[in-house]
Amino acid sequence: MQYPQPISKLIEGFTKLPGIGPKTAARLAFYILDMNEDDVMDFAKALMNAKRELTYCSVCHHITDTDPCRICQDKDRDPSVICVVQDSKDVIAMEKMKEFGGKYHVLHGAISPVDGVGPEDIYVPDLIKRLQDETIQELIIATNPNIEGEATAMYISRLVKPTGMKVSRIAHGLPVGGDLEYADEVTLSKAIEGRRQL
Template structure:
């Protein structure tokens, strides 16, 4: 399909977003054309502001507009526990639960040699530096339960062991309400290994 150059550029821009294909990008582009000009200007300002004003917390790596972030600044948080997560979205998910009251450390990814992601590409060194603080008593490894997440958790636990801090891993297994017949082998294996007495 042939579009004017400005629409083609907008479609190409939308296609850079995850999960947006050619048809959805075209639909979004034509939606933008129908928007009021002031709404389009505000939308574009919001995009620019997100890129210019947000940064990563120098302590935990969470996304923030002030440094340190609101979680690290909160004096009511339990400073004896650090939950290590792969991504900023994981912090948001944990906070939505409203059960965990400790601090976080965001790795910004997981080990994946196939994708060229080694320890140097992750926010690991600053975690080890944080653990030298006498306040920290436990590190919870909350990386994803896949090959990359598991290998990252094992790697980090080996780094923490010499420091002498308790290291735990989030429980994995069957979700509440899930059916055995739909569970994959890894999930079933984790569920068997993590079984508890009732």
């Protein structure tokens, strides 16, 4: 059955979002139709405001509504430690933990030769330029534990280590509450590799 044009466009718009297939898109579109007009207008305004008012921090490239971002402006944070992450969502995840008191650098991707993404396509050159600041003593690489994340971590490490700066990689292994029998070989290998003395 052919949908009327306005709902077809709405469904098409939802299918452009990651993880949203045609059925879910149709369900969301019909849900929007059932909402009252004020709620739909608030939702539309929130979408437009997010698109118009958010930008990337000129220092760390984290998503922000002020430039530099609040983390880069925070005088209580340790400027000598920078944590490198792939995405702004990773900064938010790290901040929820409330354990890291340094600053961040968001790459907006990972090196992936298969996809044609090299170091110059993400914010690696900006990171190297930023590391020329002598107050920075340590770089923590917190890229994802997959092939692209590991390649990115190795690349950055090889660039930075000759400078004498301390470079570390976040540990990988078993999640708390996980069972050994369900872990894959790579996860178990990383858990053994990252073991610590008790």
